[in-house]
Amino acid sequence: MATVEVAFTPLPAHVRTARLVATAVARRSGVEEALLDEVRLAVGEACSRAVEAHRRHCPAEPIRIEMSDLGEQFEVIVRDSVPSPRANGAGNGTAADNGTAFPAGFGLAVIRGLADDVRISATGSGVSVRMTWPADQGQGQGVQGVSGGGAP
Amino acid sequence: MDLKLGHYNKDGIEVVDVEGEIDVYTAPRLRELLIDLVNKNNYQLVVNMEKVEFLDSTGLGVLVGGLKRVRAHDGSLDLVCTQERILKIFRITGLTKVFGIHDTVDLAIAARKSEK
Numbered sequence: 001m002a003t004v005e006v007a008f009t010p011l012p013a014h015v016r017t018a019r020l021v022a023t024a025v026a027r028r029s030g031v032e033e034a035l036l037d038e039v040r041l042a043v044g045e046a047c048s049r050a051v052e053a054h055r056r057h058c059p060a061e062p063i064r065i066e067m068s069d070l071g072e073q074f075e076v077i078v079r080d081s082v083p084s085p086r087a088n089g090a091g092n093g094t095a096a097d098n099g100t101a102f103p104a105g106f107g108l109a110v111i112r113g114l115a116d117d118v119r120i121s122a123t124g125s126g127v128s129v130r131m132t133w134p135a136d137q138g139q140g141q142g143v144q145g146v147s148g149g150g151a152p
Numbered sequence: 153m154d155l156k157l158g159h160y161n162k163d164g165i166e167v168v169d170v171e172g173e174i175d176v177y178t179a180p181r182l183r184e185l186l187i188d189l190v191n192k193n194n195y196q197l198v199v200n201m202e203k204v205e206f207l208d209s210t211g212l213g214v215l216v217g218g219l220k221r222v223r224a225h226d227g228s229l230d231l232v233c234t235q236e237r238i239l240k241i242f243r244i245t246g247l248t249k250v251f252g253i254h255d256t257v258d259l260a261i262a263a264r265k266s267e268k
Contacts, residue, residue, distance in 0.1 A: 110241065
């Protein structure tokens with residue numbers, strides 16, 4: 001079971017909340033201060049990608065985040081509900097689609113530059129982005145078993 | 153923190169002050185401002201990011217989009233930023249080679265003037 005679970009409606013305004021929660025849990029899990037900015041940015045990128053995909057294909061479905069204190073690692077998994085062939089945020093979107101100068105997969109490229117280990121799984125039920133960072137077990141403040149699911 | 157935007161003209165260059173977080177929620181406002189400035193024939197821009205607390209790829213995309221627009225008019229878009237947390241994302245993405253990044257607004261303007 002994840003240390004903290006969050007589900008939020010796919011609105012850009014909620015991405016900031018997700019970033020703040022992830023950073024707070026990472027800190028309590030013992031991720032060193034110098035890496036917290038990377039956690040914040042990578043989780044934000046993963047959530048932004050998921051929000052864009054959901055808004056296009058399933059705006060009523062929540063996006064789910066699991067944050068886990070694994071002892072020597074802090075793990076974040078961001079899951080969307082857009083089956084992979086349609087999940088244009090996973091790499092085949094265009095700059096015109098997302099209103100920026102970059103293709104939609106650019107955010108994932110940034111994540112790969114930030115997280116210690118990144119695994120992206122695309123299945124028929126959605127895309128999950130799993131990211132990990134090293135954590136110092138002794139520095140963590142022992143958050144365990146807190147669960148706060150449910151879309152706001 | 154939300155995004156605060158302001159702009160003023162200095163020595164013929166439009167300086168855009170940005171404060172707060174530039175992300176998927178707030179970046180559209182910055183994009184609209186840059187487009188508006190270009191539509192009003194401001195092709196020499198300096199974006200002051202000294203008070204930016206967070207920048208993601210959406211924000212980077214808006215800045216690159218602004219750069220493309222001013223370059224279409226032989227213009228320029230320089231940045232002012234000394235914060236390591238913000239500079240890091242420019243380095244990761246290789247955009248330090250695309251933007252002129254300066255320590256102060258005055259240095260950005262001086263660099264632009266010296267290239268004329």
